[in-house]
Amino acid sequence: MSRESTPSARIAAAIRRRISSGDLSPGDRVPSTREITREWGVAMATASRALAALAQEGLVRAVPGVGTVVASPASAARPAHAAAPGALTRERIVRTAVVLADAEGLAMLTMRRVATELGTSTMALYRHVPGKAELVHLMSEEVFAERPLGSPGLNGWRPRLTHAARWLWRMYVRHPWMAQAMAALTRPQAAPHAMRYTEWVLHALSGQGLTPTEMMHVHLTLFGHVQGLAGTLELENRARQDTGMSPEEWMAAQEPRAEEVRAAEGYPVLGSYFAADGFELNLESLFAFGVERILDGVAVLISRREGGN
Structure with a gap:
């Protein structure tokens, strides 16, 4: 052959x-x-x-x-695994998988792909990690641990929750595949580093008169908002790779169709957005707007508890 x-x-x-x-x-x-x-x-x-x-x-x-x-x-003069020498360990496998998922997405990540990158056999990986599901779990823990959430001298529940939401968003921006890895909100896994994030948020809400259930719902509502927007990050990366166009270039290419919508009858409000100067729709603005509106609602809930209602 x-x-x-x-x-x-x-x-x-x-x-x-x-x-x-x-x-x-x-x-x-x-x-x-x-x-x-x-x-x-x-x-x-x-x-x-x-x-x-x-x-x-x-x-x-x-x-x-x-x-x-x-x-x-x-680097082309030597095998791929020569760039990262050392004994095969679970930690090395996880770090390699994170880099591959960052570049190619979680769907493209396989045990064989990781083994190829490390210059070893797939069976050698299974001696350290039982399968892809466990590998993704370990990758998620690695990512949650890479930059401590910290406590930058913030006072009050709202600044602390804003900080936590921004920290989570930045993590997803660095690792877009995490949105898929963390998608099961109602089926969480025992993960010490991820659980420390939850503990930090709940601690920020403690003492505000909320019930444990209300505190957990606030946490998951904020988490779900960030999670939902983050799900589009990996899709955007795929679209950029497939089309070779940035979001700005894509929008520019859609201008003729936007003009048609603007000129058509039946879209007076929507058409005004296409005509508006300075209107920009991006994930950062959607993230910030959503966080503020969620926290507005939490403030109302806390004020009701303080008023005894």
């Missing part, structure tokens, strides 16, 4: 030729798995195997928030 007899091998060979010819230079983003599926008409698993083969050769590498790019000549 020849080297290029399988679909994934043929795709890897085609991308390899683009790199060798200079069509793709160091730092250039190579086709994403979705782009490969469209261009070659193959399954996502086949596309993932093609990229994994190139990564094992050291020709490409995962870059968080960007995707898979052509490796520099220095």
Whole structure:
């Protein structure tokens, strides 16, 4: 059987030729798995195997928030695992998986993909981590622990909850896949680092006259708001990789359609937003607006408790 007899091998060979010819230079983003599926008409698993083969050769590498790019000549001269020497440990597996998920998304993360990045066999990983579900759990704990929430001298429940919400949002921005990993609000897992976040928020609410149930509902309402918006972060990363367009470039490309809506009858209010100068819709503004409105509601609830109602 020849080297290029399988679909994934043929795709890897085609991308390899683009790199060798200079069509793709160091730092250039190579086709994403979705782009490969469209261009070659193959399954996502086949596309993932093609990229994994190139990564094992050291020709490409995962870059968080960007995707898979052509490796520099220095790193391409050695296998991918040579860039991260050391004994195979659970901690090393988890850190590698976090970097891959940051770059390629949780859906593309497999035990085989992690093993390829580490230059080892999939079975070797199973001696340290029983499967992907446990790996994702460990990854989530790693992320929650990377930057302590702290207590920056804030007084009052509202500044403290605002700080907690912003801390959580920044974590999701750094690791968009976490929105999927933490999606099961009603089926939480025992996770010490994540539970410390919950403890911090509940402590900020203590002494305000709220019942334990009300305090937990405030926490989960804030968490759910951040979680919901964060779910679009990974979708945006995929869209950027698939289209090659930033959100600003995408909106600019939609201008002709926006003009049609503005000119059409039946959309007087919506049309005014397209015509407004300075109106900008982004996740940061939605996050901040939602947090403030939720906390407005919490303030009303606390005032009622203080008034005995």
